Amino acid sequence: MAACTRRADPDVIASPALREPLAETFAWLTGRIAEVLAEGQRRGEFTAALDPAETAAAVVAVVQGGYVLARSADSAEPFDRAIRGALALLAAHA
Template identity: 50%
Template sequence: MSAADRLVESMQTLLWERGYTATSPRAVQELAEAGQGSMYHHFSGKAALAVTAEHRMCEELRDQILGRLESGATAREKIAAFLTVDENVLRGCRLGRLVQDAAVVNDEHLREPIATMFEWIQIQIRDVLNEGVSSGDLPAELDIETLAATILAVRQGAYVLARGAQSAEPFRRATEGILQLLPVSQREATRIR
């Protein structure tokens, strides 16, 4: 692995563990086993390295999210797969945790990859819901945009609840709750019975 890749991977790890403000360039360099000269050869500074790490996190999350949203036969099954508890639930969402850092929120370059990713996730959820309406799994009168935003918000909030309780149980309850509220079409209701 190149020094640049080690630096990016180390920044990803530390952003998730500590956040942006609490991550020093020195900590990244030590974890990456790279010197200061190497870091500044590849990146103009901490912010540039963090943005690169955010983009890499987004790529990894895209693959995970697409895998989950493609894993079911019906829209409800796909949304349930998206909402499934993962092994890192007590660590929280890698990106969601960053927007709680004032330095990230106040810096357009640091905030942009996260905002773009959340928008992309909502589009993927919206597409699944639209497919559900088209196939007859979900009722046609659904407000797809609002429901997609709600599903993402519940997942993000469920991470916060799980971290606060240091238990995956609040995450499970929150995601089970949104599935209970997800309406089904008459055709789907008949099939489920």
């Protein structure tokens, strides 16, 4: 399964038409997560030291990276570990 993903990646990278919807989706997702984190700050759920935009970018990267690692390992464990790590980092700012 991972081999199919690797073969498709160069096709996506080479095509602006294929990259554009992905870029738009990731930008929307990152922006939405940043909004949620900023709202959490306003409610006192996160410290002022948390940067919502930077943290949102990290969360998206962790989820996507965890997905890739899980696919390559044919196991959900790498994804689960990545998510637990991201939650621990967020908890440090609670």
